[in-house]
Every structure is written in structure tokens, then in C-alpha cells.
Amino acid sequence: MSALAQELAALGLQTAAIDPYSRDESGCGEYPPHAAVQARDAIDVQKVLAFSRARKIPVVPRGAGSGKSGGALAERGGIVLSLEKLDRIVEVSRADMVCVVEPGVILEKLQAAVEAEGLFYPPDPNSQAICSIGGNLAHNAGGPRALKYGVTRDYVLALQAVLPTGELIRTGHRSWKGVAGYDLTQLLVGSEGTLAVIVQATLKVIPLPRSVATLLAFFPDEDAAALAVQKIFGAGLLPRACELLDGPAMRAVSPRAPFKFPEDVGGALIVEHDGHGDSVMEELARSGELCTEAGAREVVAAQDEAQRRRIWETRRMISVALTSIRPHKISEDVAVPRGRLVELIGRVRAIGARYGLPTACYGHAG
Numbered sequence: 001m002s003a004l005a006q007e008l009a010a011l012g013l014q015t016a017a018i019d020p021y022s023r024d025e026s027g028c029g030e031y032p033p034h035a036a037v038q039a040r041d042a043i044d045v046q047k048v049l050a051f052s053r054a055r056k057i058p059v060v061p062r063g064a065g066s067g068k069s070g071g072a073l074a075e076r077g078g079i080v081l082s083l084e085k086l087d088r089i090v091e092v093s094r095a096d097m098v099c100v101v102e103p104g105v106i107l108e109k110l111q112a113a114v115e116a117e118g119l120f121y122p123p124d125p126n127s128q129a130i131c132s133i134g135g136n137l138a139h140n141a142g143g144p145r146a147l148k149y150g151v152t153r154d155y156v157l158a159l160q161a162v163l164p165t166g167e168l169i170r171t172g173h174r175s176w177k178g179v180a181g182y183d184l185t186q187l188l189v190g191s192e193g194t195l196a197v198i199v200q201a202t203l204k205v206i207p208l209p210r211s212v213a214t215l216l217a218f219f220p221d222e223d224a225a226a227l228a229v230q231k232i233f234g235a236g237l238l239p240r241a242c243e244l245l246d247g248p249a250m251r252a253v254s255p256r257a258p259f260k261f262p263e264d265v266g267g268a269l270i271v272e273h274d275g276h277g278d279s280v281m282e283e284l285a286r287s288g289e290l291c292t293e294a295g296a297r298e299v300v301a302a303q304d305e306a307q308r309r310r311i312w313e314t315r316r317m318i319s320v321a322l323t324s325i326r327p328h329k330i331s332e333d334v335a336v337p338r339g340r341l342v343e344l345i346g347r348v349r350a351i352g353a354r355y356g357l358p359t360a361c362y363g364h365a366g
Contacts, residue, residue, distance in 0.1 A: 005035040021080040024065040024072040033074035042199040050166030061193035063135035066127045103134025119205040122149035140190035144241035147366030155204045161196035209274035213284040214302040217291035218265040222246040225267035226341040228294035243270040244365035253321040257314035
């Protein structure tokens with residue numbers, strides 16, 4: 001145990017081996033901290049931050065370590081403050097349509113808990129099975145359903161957070177509406193732990209949609225798939241998700257995925273609608289017609305929940321599949337107006353050709 005770890009343990013803090021906290025899912029390398037602390041409650045967080053401020057030691061808050069940007073890495077050493085043990089779902093309230101959670105709760109666990117009450121927490125990043133609510137709050141995570149429902153920030157009502165001084169603050173309100181004063185809650189969401197360490201969040205939940213319908217359309221190329229996107233939105237439809245996949249992405253994932261793609265297609269769209277009535281299937285059918293008008297060779301509507309899950313599991317496997325082919329792949333999240341999707345893909349292709357590198361384009365097309 002290092003001298004720093006011994007000092008932290010003397011404060012009653014639970015220290016841990018540093019090796020598991022030296023890396024994350026980003027693949028950016030190993031950055032061992034000088035010490036790692038597993039916080040058990042807000043008081044532990046207050047102790048760590050007050051201690052580190054007095055000693056001028058950097059602190060890196062860490063959730064599940066599932067991030068792809070290296071935000072959980074201790075590049076300059078110091079203390080990694082793990083929030084993984086703050087993993088309680090404190091409350092799910094049907095009356096107020098809120099849930100109160102600690103930052104270490106895994107997103108998929110929270111979604112299951114609120115859905116059991118007939119409620120819905122929409123944010124769904126690709127890593128939902130392993131990412132934590134704290135990480136989602138720190139990075140303002142989105143996901144495919146952000147197209148219709150928005151991102152994490154849109155569901156945060158109140159926070160408890162610890163400032164660098166060690167002071168515990170409470171921001172926001174439990175009610176859905178509250179417009180008075182500075183919105184410190186929204187300031188903290190997306191701040192990546194640079195302003196405070198979040199130790200509890202009150203999140204808005206909404207009624208669980210009764211119907212969900214999904215289709216997968218195959219196109220000769222990604223340009224035709226992008227045209228279908230324009231047609232769907234131009235017709236006044238608002239899917240809850242619309243994902244575009246190019247040929248290289250499909251070919252990478254298809255051999256190991258539960259849903260197999262035809263070999264002769266160059267682009268695909270996953271389109272999903274949800275709601276509370278018969279209009280859901282009508283909207284899906286119209287989206288399928290518009291895909292056909294744009295040049296789709298085949299449109300497959302999921303026939304049951306199992307097939308729908310296979311489609312989405314395949315989509316979520318693309319990044320891992322590409323990494324298995326090219327272990328040192330570089331992943332970049334970019335955002336352009338919907339009308340420039342074709343231009344974006346074309347320019348990515350041109351850059352890849354210029355440097356002799358294969359490229360794959362996939363993601364949210366909404």
C-alpha cells in the first residue's frame with residue numbers, strides 16, 4: 001500500500017488495488033493512479049475531495065469505466081475516486097413519476113426497475129448493459145432513442161453533488177416544472193466531474209409505451225439509405241430511433257451477430273416507432289414504404305420481441321466487431337445536420353482512401 005493510500009485509509013476510507021483503475025474501455029493505455037478509493041457514501045466523497053484539495057492532489061471520479069474517451073483515466077496520477085459502490089435505486093415513484101438513484105447504478109438495471117412499474121427512462125447509450133448512471137450524467141449520454149426523447153440532461157430534475165471543497169450541495173427540484181433561479185443542475189450534467197462529484201440524482205420518468213415496432217431496410221448503398229432518412233422525416237414521421245449502417249459496418253458484424261445481413265447490400269436503416277395505439281404499426285408501415293421508394297431492396301419488420309432484440313443486439317455489436325478486426329481502430333463521434341449525411345460519409349471515404357485506411361460509418365441518422 002502506498003503512503004498516500006495509507007493516509008486515505010487512516011481517514012476511514014476504503015482503498016483498493018490500483019491496477020483495475022489504471023485503464024478503461026477507451027483503449028488509451030494504462031495510467032496507474034497513486035491511490036484508489038471506493039466511496040461507500042457521500043461522506044466518503046466529501047472526505048476525499050477535502051483531503052485532495054488541502055494536499056493539491058488531483059482526483060479522477062470514476063463510474064463503471066465503460067467510457068470510450070478516457071475520462072476515467074488518471075493521466076497525472078493522483079486519486080481515482082470510484083463510485084461503483086454507490087449503487088442503490090433509492091426510490092421509484094409512480095405518483096411523482098420520478099426515480100432517485102445513486103451514481104453507481106447500472107443503466108440497464110434502472111431501466112428494468114422503472115419498467116416493472118410501467119414507467120420508462122429513455123436514454124439508451126450503446127453500453128447500457130455496463131455503463132453507470134453517474135457516467136451518463138457526467139457525459140450527458142444519449143443513444144438511439146435520443147432522436148425522439150432527448151438525452152440524459154432532459155431527464156435530470158435534481159442532484160446531490162460534492163464540490164471540490166468537500167461541501168455537499170443540493171440542486172434542482174423534484175417537480176417536473178421549476179424555472180426559478182440559476183439552473184445549476186443542468187450546468188453539472190455533462191461537466192465530466194470537473195465541477196463536482198454527483199452522489200445522487202432525481203430523474204424524470206415517463207409512461208412506458210405500450211407498443212414498439214421495428215424494421216430493418218436494406219439498400220444498395222448508404223446514399224439510398226440516407227435518402228430514406230430524408231423521406232421519413234419529410235413525411236412528418238418521428239421514429240424513436242433511426243440508425244444508419246454502411247456496408248463495411250454490416251460486413252464486420254454479420255459473421256458473429258444474431259441477425260445476419262445479406263452480402264450484396266451497401267447500406268441499411270433500423271427504424272423504430274413506439275406509442276400507445278394502432279398508429280404505431282401504421283407509422284412503421286409508412287416508414288417501410290418510404291424506404292422502398294428510396295430504393296430499399298428489402299424491408300424486414302420484426303415479427304416479435306425476440307427478433308427485435310436480435311436486430312438491436314446486432315447493432316450494438318458493431319463497435320466490438322470492428323475492434324476485433326482492427327484492434328487499433330480509431331472511433332470518432334461526429335454530428336452534422338441530417339441533410340449532410342451523404343456528404344459526411346463521402347468525405348470519410350475520401351480521407352480513408354487518401355491514407356489507405358478502411359473506414360466504417362454507422363450511428364444515429366436522426
